[in-house]
Amino acid sequence: MKHFDEIFELAADGYGIVTAAQAREIGVTTGELSRWCATGKLMRRGHGVYKLTQWVPTPRDVFAEAVALVGDEGFLWGESVLSMHALALVDPRAVTVATPKRVRRKLPAWVKTVSAPENAKTTFYEGIPSQCVADAIEACKGSVMTERLIEATKHAQAEGLITSNEHERLMKELS
Template sequence: MSKYEDIYEAAADNYGLVTRDEAVAMGVSDKELSRLTSHGKLTRIGHGVYRVKHHVPSPFDPFAESVAAVGPDAYLYGESVLAMFSLCPTNPTKMFVATPKRVRRKLPEGMKVVQRKGASDVTCYEGIPSQEVGAAIRSCIGKLMPERLHAAVEEALRQGLLKKEEADRVDSEVGS
């Protein structure tokens, strides 16, 4: 297999994304990454993050890209978790990503990084590291209207993202 085929295989299960560190682990040098980018086989979408050319877009792409752009240990946070599942209307121009580390790299406009150390409310949805839905709704209390958060709880319950007991607990925390 060629180096590009190795990269493509790795990226196929990750929304067409591959990081520099993943490529290096496959034996791809920085020079080869640069060559693949200049030949149009890869598109650089952020610091150390690339998308393969023949990727079929999905609605989850912006969320996967945002987490990859922030770096290892990053995960979708708050409003962005709600947006990923269309649980309630949110601000589409902002993407919230949390990480336990300080981020110094330049990120796309509209991306908000939240530094959270020792978070225990992280899971994976659709292959994207994310804050758990119940915790994401709680983190939006005071930032989104209570009516929207109540609707988010109902929709999360309907989609099977929350169990009835947790939905009731989160709904009571939202208040009115």
């Protein structure tokens, strides 16, 4: 049971999600993960991605799960970043995850992948790899109404998600 306690701690830090790679790092075998799925402690969500069955959901779970399903180098992109922070009144049908690698695994319909540009700046928001908010606002030009992006810029600065310089730059670009 010691291994499951360690898996639970890992998953608790990752919105109920644990990957097979994380499990291997602490000495948990694939067989143990399969056994815990069979007994109902974990549920398999995708290739190498597991979720605790006894988990109180949070609003950010879907974002953490989407990034985990895409793989190691994936990060939230565009409208999904704005949605996670409740900016610009966006509610995309799919969570968009950018990755520099080609993703060959089968993903659920609610996860969309895009190629990550080489110069993409990334960060972590609440432990979830993500495109920087300022870059996400800029990436949404043309797909989200300008008025909503202006409001998102104001809210992002008020919440400390973007700097004053980024705020000024975005306001000039959006006006």
